[in-house]
Amino acid sequence: MAERTAVGFEGRAQLIGDRLIVRLPDDASAALPSRGQVAVDGAANGRAFATVVEPDGMRGHWISIDVELRAALGVGDGDAVAFEIEPSGEWPEPELPDDFRAALADAPDLSDTWKSLTPMARWEWVRWIDATRNPQTRDRRVHVSISKLRAGKRRPCCFDLSACTDPELAKSGKLAGFR
Incomplete structure (x- = not known):
């Protein structure tokens, strides 16, 4: 290491x-x-x-x-x-948004799959879901996440990991409003 x-x-x-x-x-x-x-x-x-x-x-x-x-x-x-x-070599567990937590609870077949992901990969799923202000897009991402996890996907695809994805702080993938 x-x-x-x-x-x-x-x-x-x-x-x-x-x-x-x-x-x-x-x-x-x-x-x-x-x-x-x-x-x-x-x-x-x-x-x-x-x-x-x-x-x-x-x-x-x-x-x-x-x-x-x-x-x-x-x-x-x-x-x-x-x-x-x-x-750190230790990633803290991400805080799951309520809608995604509920979707995972409604998909007990994914319990072992979710637990098998690294904490870093779990952060990526949460980041991808949280990276929009649009409620319809968010609902779709929750649904797609469940489908992708069922299909064996370990991470969301087509996602720029170096972008600022917090919708409260980001504009066009960049940290906004910083002086």
Whole structure:
């Protein structure tokens, strides 16, 4: 296994909608092993956390500062945050959206298939489903995911893993609104 190297950087928190994020500086992002999602262990202002760093669609990455970490750090829009992150071999389980969780529950024949996927592959399915604001497209993606999983597909196809796919933060596959 390749040696993992910690990456240190400082970034400014930015509030986009109700989400607080920090974009990684170019050199910190370039030090990560992928232009797509990367599971990391790290510390923000000395406070330990584990997360998945997201791609920004411009060959870089960003970190979401969740409500719990935000409260612990006492940071807000415009505040500087010092990070030390290291790629992790352990991917956390993705939070399944309610509609996809229900579809999987209605497909008990896929239980073993879903469990056999790597956590990284499960993140890709969730990302693909979540990557739209259109309710009809989302419903179709949930349905197609079940069909593809039944057909033995391990990952969604035709999906740019280096794009920013969070519909609250992305525009045309790129992190929007970042100053």
